[in-house]
Amino acid sequence: SQKIEQNSEALNIQEGKTATLTCNYTNYSPAYLQWYRQDPGRGPVFLLLIRENEKEKRKERLKVTFDTTLKQSLFHITASQPADSATYLCALLMNTGFQKLVFGTGTRLLVSP
């Protein structure tokens, strides 16, 4: 089955720096890879989607890369702010049958002033 790995340890960075989160997966390549943000006690919120034939996608201070050879996606937040502190989930949309999302366990980001 598909396995998705995100760093379970929290990432602590200083305000203004770039945060980089990693998502690695095994087995076959997904059709899409998505990133979600989740605040404590709330449901995840969609941030970005990148397709298997795209290398990079940007949205404001966010950038996602997708390397299907390495089976890895990197999620970058530039000029990070304390308000960016949250858990970030990687999710893969499987390209077989009904297209379900498979989620990673998430990485907690803490941005200190």
Added chain:
Amino acid sequence: DVKVTQSSRYLVKRTGEKVFLECVQDMDHENMFWYRQDPGLGLRLIYFSYDVKMKEKGDIPEGYSVSREKKERFSLILESASTNQTSMYLCASRTARDNYEQYFGPGTRLTVT
């Protein structure tokens, strides 16, 4: 704005009780999902529905059932609640047409004592 609402934010039930969790979306989405989220295990798919009256098992359906009598409403039923069903339950919906972005509800924190 897409709205996915869940009937309760917090729920406390006793072992053996029948529990109903309700989810309603207002965007005419075809697909709806129920997940549970536990520390270290991430989001796991319980059941999903791709259309009215249609339902499919997810990865962990044991001990649960679902109902989708109307397009906007997807119910999760715990026939006989057990302590290992204590968890955060998240409902989500999405259109079947593009991007596969999922919209999540705020979650229900269920405690079974």
